[in-house]
Amino acid sequence: MTSDALIGHQAAYRLLADLFDRGTPSHAYLLAGPRSVGKTTVVRQLLKYLLCLKSKSKEHPGDACQACRQIEAGTHPDVWWLKRAEGKQDITIDQIRQLKGFTNLGSLAGGLRVVVMEAAEDLNPEAANALLKVLEEPLGRTVFFLISHQPSRLLPTVRSRCFVIHFGFTPLDIIKEALVSRYKLPPAQATDLARLASGRPGVALALACSPELGQEMLTQAKGFLSLLGHNPWVAMQQLIASTLKQSDAAHNKEVEKVNDYLKVWLEVLRDIVLLKLDLPGLVRYQALEPDMNKLSSGFSLLKLLDLSQQLEQARRKLEANANIRLTLECLTINFSYL
């Protein structure tokens, strides 16, 4: 079994495979849904099914053939992978010009050509308009897969050219089962990781590969608990100071980092709500249950929901490119009023 085997999302994979089987694929697909749920994995699995030189099995696509190895490594000559370059703010028009060179060529193997764009919401306006022109041209046998966890940031005209497939979270049991049967984790550990991953198989696998990641999430969760228990102003200032050390060039990285924090904090609030509702079985950070129980008496459900709303609002602002420092300071002020 390769690392690429799907965890959940079988329906999305089968739908795509059937469309290609019938010979009626769209020119462009938009795979939309939260980060790390498996959107790119579905595309990779589909490409193996379509381009494998040995196996034609839909259920178990991919073989150790050259084409499958190239798909895995991102080097298949008929597949163009595209995402924001390291250190850049967005996907640029130069990248779309290079892409045009690829779509203008015929397939090396005489068949399908595929473009996969990861985090397509990173397209800047100029690049998005250039992409739109590419999508409007007759594309022959070139098919586009745009992958996005923030599809609302895409140009509506680009979105409307795509067949949209929505991805949701994968149920805990499916993630747990995959960790036990494929990756041979003990059931108890698999349950813990599946719970921490909260529906995102990619996160579960990352946690299984590097336990320090789970430790970091726990540390962030603990940090937030102490923030709730003490002076939020001081704690938030410390967060701002420790997170925002980098230069403007690393803006995207900073946003991601702050967003990771806010995500963990939201999860902690959700856990406290669950404890208040007497649903401990669904709690994500079980190791912190005693601390959360202690804190929960000081917060009404209404207040917890208010806090969650503030955090959600801050995340949305950051995704809309708001200034990070200002957003966090606003959040601090709102927190101190609650």
Ligand SMILES: [Zn+2]
């Ligand atoms: Zn193969």
